[in-house]
Amino acid sequence: MAEKGRPRAFDRAAALRRAMVTFWELGYEGTKLTDLTAAMGINSASLYNTFGSKERLYREAVALYDRTAGSATNRALRGAPTARAAVEAMLRGNVDTFADPETPSGCMIVLSATNCSHQNRKVAEHLAEWRRTSVAELEKRLERAVEEGELEPGTDVAAIAAFYATILHGLSIEARDGVPLERLRSTVDHAVALWDSLVRQPAGRG
Structure with missing residues (x-):
């Protein structure tokens, strides 16, 4: 007893x-x-x-x-052999999670505290900091690609990171809105297809 x-x-x-x-x-x-x-x-x-x-x-x-269901970004940035492959794996891996019928749709870090009352502003800021950190990690991966010769010196890595982060966050919202997985994957296809044109734009342009 x-x-x-x-x-x-x-x-x-x-x-x-x-x-x-x-x-x-x-x-x-x-x-x-x-x-x-x-x-x-x-x-x-x-x-x-x-x-x-x-x-x-x-x-x-x-x-x-971030360690479990939302780990696609970290896995892609750390494990993919090239920056391009990392970006593609990040988008495709997250889309599969966002649209998984076994879990809530979309991304918890994008969606779960976007609109908070004044008294919960610290919660909203906490989540915003997670998103900023993720973008910064993507930017670091692109900087590494410049150092390794995959990308040309002068590549606007900040702009590229911001672009793909915006695509990723938009995909999360679309998934929550019920957009089919096939449509989300099509968006990823188009975003990845833009890679070559984006990396050719020097910093300060675009």
């Missing part, structure tokens, strides 16, 4: 994953405490005792998303 007052044991990792899916689907402000406790299979006291607050739970959930 359990000791009186002892909290009920639960799988923290599994509960966090379920919280991630809930935030991903409903957004930070759209997710109520009752949504979280129902999804995680715990009561509110256990949630606060384990994770501290809704915001701290959300931040953990975002980090988990």
